[in-house]
Amino acid sequence: MSAALILDGVTKSFGALRASDNVNIAIEANHCHAVIGPNGAGKSTLIGQITGEIRPDAGRIRFFDQDITDWTTPRRALAGLGRSFQITQLCADFSALDNVALAVQARQGHSYRFLRAAHSDERLRGPAMAALERVGLAERAGTRVDALSHGERRQLELAAALASEPRMLVLDEPMAGMGPQESERMIEILQSLRGKVTILLVEHDMDAVFALADRISVLVNGAVLTTADPAAVRADPAVRAAYLGAPAP
Amino acid sequence: MQLLFEQLLNGLQLSLTLFLLAAGLTLVFGIMGVINLAHGSLYMVGAYAGALVASKVGGFWLAVPAALAAAAVVGVAMELLVVRRLYARDHLSQVLATFGLILFFNGIIAWGVGRAPLQMDMPTLLSGFVELAPGLPYPTYRLAVMAVGVVVALGLWYVIARTRLGMLIRAGSDKREMVSALGVDIAGLFTLVFGLGALLAGLAGVMVGPIRSVQIGMGEQVLITTFVVIVVGGIGSIRGAFVGALLIGMCDTLGRAYAPMLLKLWLSGPLADGLGASLASIMIYLVMAVALVLRPRGLFPAGG
Amino acid sequence: MPFSRQTIAGLLIAACLIAVPYAAPLMGGNYAITLATRVVIVAIAASSLDLLIGRGALVSFGHAAYFGLGAYVVAIASFHLANDIPILGWAGSNEALVVWPLAMLISGVAALIIGALSLRTSGVYFIMITLAFAQMIYFVFVALKYYGGDDGLALNSRNLFAGERITDARSFYWISLGALALCLFIQWRLVVSRFGMALRGAASNERRMAALGFSVYGYRLVAFVIAGMMAGLAGALSANLNRFVSPDMMGWVRSGGFMVMVIMGGVSSLLGPVIGAATYLLVETALAGWTEHWEVVFGPFVLLVALFAPRGIWGLLRGRACE
Numbered sequence: 058m059s060a061a062l063i064l065d066g067v068t069k070s071f072g073a074l075r076a077s078d079n080v081n082i083a084i085e086a087n088h089c090h091a092v093i094g095p096n097g098a099g100k101s102t103l104i105g106q107i108t109g110e111i112r113p114d115a116g117r118i119r120f121f122d123q124d125i126t127d128w129t130t131p132r133r134a135l136a137g138l139g140r141s142f143q144i145t146q147l148c149a150d151f152s153a154l155d156n157v158a159l160a161v162q163a164r165q166g167h168s169y170r171f172l173r174a175a176h177s178d179e180r181l182r183g184p185a186m187a188a189l190e191r192v193g194l195a196e197r198a199g200t201r202v203d204a205l206s207h208g209e210r211r212q213l214e215l216a217a218a219l220a221s222e223p224r225m226l227v228l229d230e231p232m233a234g235m236g237p238q239e240s241e242r243m244i245e246i247l248q249s250l251r252g253k254v255t256i257l258l259v260e261h262d263m264d265a266v267f268a269l270a271d272r273i274s275v276l277v278n279g280a281v282l283t284t285a286d287p288a289a290v291r292a293d294p295a296v297r298a299a300y301l302g303a304p305a306p
Numbered sequence: 307m308q309l310l311f312e313q314l315l316n317g318l319q320l321s322l323t324l325f326l327l328a329a330g331l332t333l334v335f336g337i338m339g340v341i342n343l344a345h346g347s348l349y350m351v352g353a354y355a356g357a358l359v360a361s362k363v364g365g366f367w368l369a370v371p372a373a374l375a376a377a378a379v380v381g382v383a384m385e386l387l388v389v390r391r392l393y394a395r396d397h398l399s400q401v402l403a404t405f406g407l408i409l410f411f412n413g414i415i416a417w418g419v420g421r422a423p424l425q426m427d428m429p430t431l432l433s434g435f436v437e438l439a440p441g442l443p444y445p446t447y448r449l450a451v452m453a454v455g456v457v458v459a460l461g462l463w464y465v466i467a468r469t470r471l472g473m474l475i476r477a478g479s480d481k482r483e484m485v486s487a488l489g490v491d492i493a494g495l496f497t498l499v500f501g502l503g504a505l506l507a508g509l510a511g512v513m514v515g516p517i518r519s520v521q522i523g524m525g526e527q528v529l530i531t532t533f534v535v536i537v538v539g540g541i542g543s544i545r546g547a548f549v550g551a552l553l554i555g556m557c558d559t560l561g562r563a564y565a566p567m568l569l570k571l572w573l574s575g576p577l578a579d580g581l582g583a584s585l586a587s588i589m590i591y592l593v594m595a596v597a598l599v600l601r602p603r604g605l606f607p608a609g610g
Numbered sequence: 611m612p613f614s615r616q617t618i619a620g621l622l623i624a625a626c627l628i629a630v631p632y633a634a635p636l637m638g639g640n641y642a643i644t645l646a647t648r649v650v651i652v653a654i655a656a657s658s659l660d661l662l663i664g665r666g667a668l669v670s671f672g673h674a675a676y677f678g679l680g681a682y683v684v685a686i687a688s689f690h691l692a693n694d695i696p697i698l699g700w701a702g703s704n705e706a707l708v709v710w711p712l713a714m715l716i717s718g719v720a721a722l723i724i725g726a727l728s729l730r731t732s733g734v735y736f737i738m739i740t741l742a743f744a745q746m747i748y749f750v751f752v753a754l755k756y757y758g759g760d761d762g763l764a765l766n767s768r769n770l771f772a773g774e775r776i777t778d779a780r781s782f783y784w785i786s787l788g789a790l791a792l793c794l795f796i797q798w799r800l801v802v803s804r805f806g807m808a809l810r811g812a813a814s815n816e817r818r819m820a821a822l823g824f825s826v827y828g829y830r831l832v833a834f835v836i837a838g839m840m841a842g843l844a845g846a847l848s849a850n851l852n853r854f855v856s857p858d859m860m861g862w863v864r865s866g867g868f869m870v871m872v873i874m875g876g877v878s879s880l881l882g883p884v885i886g887a888a889t890y891l892l893v894e895t896a897l898a899g900w901t902e903h904w905e906v907v908f909g910p911f912v913l914l915v916a917l918f919a920p921r922g923i924w925g926l927l928r929g930r931a932c933e
Contacts, residue, residue: 108821134823146821148814156818159811163823168808169832172799175807221822341734343866391917397734398669399916402873405866406912413905530745530862537738584753588746595727595746598739602731 060119061086061225061255062107067116069102069279076102077113078279084225084272086121089247089256091266094276095299100259101143103276104229107257108140109133121224134163139223141214143230143259147202153213154198157185160220188220189213192246208239215246225255232262244268267291275299308442313563314556319448321555322455326510327532328539328547329462330503336542337475338496340392341400344384344407345507345532346525352377352508354415357426357520366429366516373512374505381504385497393496412522421522426515451513458506459548466544475499531558534590538597540604549605554590561589619927620881627787631780643779644851645895649888650786651847654793656871656883658840661797663869664878665806666833667813671737672724672744673868676838678860679720680713680845682751685763685855687712692766706769706776706785710846717842718835720747725834729827744865751857762856769850776850786847790884793840798880800836809833874915876924885923 062084069077076099084090094100105111107118109130118126125133134140139160147156158181162168165180175181189195192212197205205213211231218226231247232240244265250256251269260266266273267287274284277299283290290296331345355376360369388407392400428447435443466472474495510528518524535554539546566582573581597605630646655677662668687709690702703709724743731739757763768776776782800806811819812826819826849855858864867890875886893911897904919926 110817110820129825130820131823131825134821140821142817142821146815146818148811148818150814151811155807159807159819159824160822162804162807168804168824168829170804172803174799174802175804176802178804181804217818217822335734341737388913388917395920397737398663398869398873398877399920401669401671401737401866402870403913403916405870406909406914406916408909409905409912410909413903413907413909417903417906526862530741533738534742537735537742541734579755581753584750587749587753591742591746591749594742595739598731598735599727602735604735 059086059121060084061088061121062257063117063119064103064107065117065119067103067106067113067118069106069111069113071102075099075279077106077116080116080276080279080281082274082281082284084255084257086255087252088271089251089258089269091258091260091270091273092276093260093263093266093273094282098276099279100276101229102279104140104227104257104259107227108138134221137222137224138227139218139221139225140227141211141218141229141231143233145207145210145214147210147213147217149203150201152199152201153189153194153205153209153216154182154185156202156213157188157216157220158182160188160217161185164221185220188216191219192216193242208235211235211239211243212246215243219250223254225257226250227257227259229259230261231258232260232265240265309563311438311442312444313559315444315448315452317556317559318552319452319455319555320559321552322452322459323510323514324528324532324535324555325455325459325548325551326506327528328535328551329458329544330506331532332536332539332542332544332547333475333499334389334503335536337499338389338393340389341397341404342389343401343404343529344411345503346527346529347408347411348377348381348384348504348507348525349511349528350411350415350520350522350525351380352511353426353515353520353524354419354424354511355508356512356515357424358419360426360515361424366427369426369515370509370512373508373515377508377511378501378505381507382497382501384504385500389500390493390496408526411525415522423519423521426520428516447516451517454509454513458509462544471495471498531590534594537604538594540606543604543606546604546606553593557593558590562586565589615927616879616881616924619924623881623884627790631783640779643783645891647779647783647786647851648848649891650783650790651844651851652868652871652891653884653887654786654790654847655841655844656868656875656887657790657793657797657880658837658844659868660872660877660879660883661800661833661837661840663872664882665801665813666809666830668729668830668834669737669869670728670740670834670837670865671862671869672740672742672865673837673841674860674862674864675724675744675747676717676721676841677845677848677864677868678751678855678857679747680717680842681849681855681859682757682763682845683713683716683842684709684769684846684849685765686757688765688767688769689757689763704767704769705773706771706846706850709769710843713846714839714842717845718839721835721838722831725831725838729830729834741862741865744860745862748857748860748862751860758856760857762854762858765849765853765855768853782851786851789843789847793843794880794884796836801880805829805832870912870915872922873920874912874922876922876928879922879924879928882922882924889923 060083064080064082067077067080080103092100102111106113109128117124120136120138161181161184186195186198189198192215194209194212194216197209202210215231231243235243240262247269258269270287272284273287273290275282275290275296282295282299283293327349331342334340334342352373356369356373359372360366388403392403432447432450434446436446436449438444466475474490531554535550536547538553539550565585566579569578569582631643634642659673662670687702688704690697691704728736728739752760771785776785808824808829812824812829816826871886871890872883874889875884876882894908897907
C-alpha cells in the first residue's frame with residue numbers, strides 16, 4: 058500500500074496559538090480520509106498547509122513520494138492536488154462552464170497562447186462539460202456564477218476540482234450550508250469517486266463522514282487525537298468526550 | 307562638517323513637514339480605506355490662505371489660524387460632499403474622483419488668485435538666525451517649524467495612544483461594526499478624522515509658505531512624496547508614517563546635497579551633473595522601490 | 611437579435627473614425643484631422659491601460675511612463691541623426707519602421723523591469739509603486755539636459771514611413787488609425803484566448819486560480835509588458851504628431867488622464883477606452899476653448915463620472931443587462 062499524502066510532524070503556531078501541533082497523518086492512495094474535529098481544532102490551518110497557502114513552522118509534507126513542503130500552491134495543484142474551498146472561491150463574473158474550463162486549461166499546461174479563442178476550443182469545452190455533467194450542472198453551463206444558488210456553487214467547486222483530474226482531492230466542508238437534498242446529491246457524487254481518487258474530506262456533517270470515509274482522524278486543539286476506522290472512531294470514548302459530546306448509542 | 311550638520315537639520319525639517327501630511331493621509335487610508343489624492347490640495351489651500359491673509363490682511367500670526375481654518379473647513383466640506391461617497395468604492399473610483407478634485411482646486415485657485423506664485427514673508431520674530439554652535443548659524447524659522455512638527459507628533463501620539471478618540475481610531479476600519487456597536491457615530495468620527503488630517507495638511511502648507519514659494523501644483527509634488535512616505539512606512543500606521551517621513555526626508559535632502567558631489571568622484575563633466583541631478587530627484591523613489599520589493603506591505607504593516 | 615447595442619455602437623465608432631478625413635473639410639480642415647489623430651493615438655494608450663485595469667485588475671498609475679519613453683525613443687533617434695552624432699555606435703534613424711518597433715521594444719523592456727518588481731505588491735501598494743517608477747523615469751528625463759531636460763526636445767520632421775514622407779495630416783491619420791485598429795484587434799483576440807482567460811481569472815479570484823495551478827505572476831507580467839509596448843507605440847505616434855516631446859508626456863497627470871479615459875469610457879470593454887479618450891479630449895478641448903480655467907469645470911466632471919458612472923459611458927450604453 059502506498060501513501061498519497063504524508064504529514065510528518067507538521068506544526069504551525071499563530072502567536073501563542075498552536076494551530077497544528079505535531080500532526081502526523083498518512084493517507085493511503087485512493088482512500089477517502091476524513092478529518093473531523095470541533096471548531097477551532099485547526100482543520101483549516103491543516104488544509105492551508107497541505108494546499109500551500111500556509112507555510113508550516115516545522116515538519117514535512119510528502120505527496121506521492123515527493124517532498125512538497127516548499128512548493129507553491131500552483132505547483133502543488135499541477136502535481137495533482139485539487140481542492141474545493143469552504144467558502145466558495147470561484148470567478149464570480151465567469152460562467153459556470155468557464156470556471157471549469159479554467160481548471161482544464163491549467164491541467165493542459167501553460168496558458169501563454171494568445172490568439173485562439175478559448176471559448177471555441179473543444180479541448181477545453183469538452184472536458185469542462187463532462188465535469189459539469191458529472192456533478193449535474195450541465196444545464197447551468199452558461200450561467201454566471203453570481204447567478205447560481207449556493208448549492209450549485211458548491212457543486213461547481215467540485216466540478217472544477219474534478220476537471221483538473223487530481224490525484225488527490227482536498228474537500229473543505231463540501232456540504233456546508235447545503236439543504237438535505239443537495240447534501241444527498243453531493244454524497245452520491247463523492248461515493249462515485251471512491252476508490253478512484255484519494256480524498257481528504259473535512260466535514261461537519263457526520264452522516265456524510267461515516268458514509269464516505271475509509272479512515273478518520275480526529276483533530277483537537279491542533280493535535281491528532283486518534284486516527285482509526287470509522288467504527289473504531291465512533292466507539293472511542295476519548296473521541297466522544299472531546300468531540301461528539303454524546304453518550305454511546 | 308558644517309554643511310553636513312546643516313543638511314541633517316534641513317532633512318529633519320523636511321521630515322517633520324512630511325509627517326504632518328503623512329499622518330492625515332495614512333489615517334484616512336487606514337481607517338476609511340480611501341486613497342485621497344486631493345490631500346495635497348488641502349496643503350495648497352492652507353498655503354494660499356496663509357499667504358493671502360499675510361499679504362492682504364497682514365501678519366504671519368493671523369495667517370496661521372486663517373490657514374488652519376481654511377484647510378479644515380475645505381477638508382470637512384470635501385468629506386461631507388465627496389469622500390463620504392467613496393468609502394464603499396474601489397480604489398479605482400477613489401483615485402479618479404480625487405484626481406478630479408485636484409483639477410478643480412488647481413483651476414479654482416488659478417481663477418481666483420492667478421497663476422503667478424505668491425511669496426509669503428517670514429514673521430520678524432523668527433526671521434533671524436540662531437547660533438547652534440560657534441560658527442554654525444541656523445535659521446530660527448526652520449527651527450520653529452521643527453519644533454511645531456515635534457509638538458504635533460507628540461500630540462498625535464498622545465491622542466492615539468491615550469484618548470477615547472485614539473482608541474476608536476486604532477480600532478480601525480475592520481472593526482467598524484464593533485465601534486458602531488459602542489454607540490459611536492461612525493460618520494461623525496470619519497468627518498472628524500478627515501478634518502484633523504486636513505488641519506495638519508493646512509498647517510504644513512502655511513509653515514512651508516515662507517520657505518518655498520506658494521504656487522499651483524505645490525500640492526501634487528508634495529502629495530507624491532507623502533505617498534512614498536506612507537507606502538514605505540506601511541499604510542495606516544502612524545508609527546510607519548513617522549519612520550517613513552524621517553527616512554524619506556533625510557534621503558531626499560542628503561541625496562540632493564551629496565549625490566552630485568559623490569558622482570563627481572568617479573565621473574566628470576556634464577554627464578556627472580546630469581546623472582547626479584537625476585539621482586538626487588529619484589532617490590526617494592529608489593528607496594520606496596527597494597522597501598516594497600523587500601517588504602511588500604511597508605515597514606510597519608497596519609492591522610497585523 | 612442580430613445586432614446588439616454594443617455591435618451597433620462599435621460600427622458607429624468605426625464609421626465616425628473612418629469618416630473623419632472626408633468630413634474634415636466641413637469642420638475646420640486639418641485642425642479637425644489633427645484633433646482626431648490625437649484622439650486615436652491617446653486611445654491606443656488608454657486601451658492598452660484597460661488591458662491592465664479592466665482585464666487584469668492591475669491599477670497601474672504610471673502608464674504614461676511607457677508612452678513617454680516611446681516618444682523619447684523617436685525623438686532621440688531623430689536628434690542623433692539630425693545632429694550627426696552617433697549614439698552607442700548607431701547613427702540614429704528617421705525611419706518609422708525602424709524607430710517605432712524600437713520604441714515599443716524599449717517601452718516593453720522598461721515595463722518588464724518595472725512590472726517584475728511592482729507585481730510583487732498588490733492593491734494600493736501596486737498603485738503607488740507603479741506611480742513611483744513612472745516618477746523616476748520622469749525625473750531622469752527632466753534632468754537629462756542633453757535632450758532638453760524640462761524644456762523637451764523638438765523633432766526636425768516627422769519620421770519617414772517606408773521611405774515616404776507622412777507630413778500631410780490625412781496620411782498620418784490613416785497610419786494612426788491603422789495602429790489603433792491593430793492594437794484593438796490584438797486585444798480582442800487576447801482577451802478571449804487562454805492567456806486572457808488566465809489573466810481575467812486572476813483578476814476575478816486569485817486564490818481560486820492558484821488552487822487550479824495558475825502562477826498568476828507570469829501572466830500579469832506578460833500583460834504588463836504588452837500594455838507597455840502598446841503605450842510605447844502610442845508615444846512614438848504622438849512624438850510624430852506634435853514633432854515635440856517633453857517629460858510632461860510621462861508625468862503623473864498624464865497617467866491619471868489615461869486612467870480617467872479608461873474609466874470614463876468603461877473598463878473591460880474593448881471600445882470603452884476609445885470612447886473615453888474621445889470624450890476626454892473633446893471635452894477638454896471644448897472647455898479650453900471656452901475658458902482658460904477649464905479645470906474648474908473639468909475636475910467636477912471627472913468627479914461626477916467617478917461617483918455616478920463607475921462603469922463609464924460603455925456601461926451606460928450596455929444598460930443594466932449584465933448587472
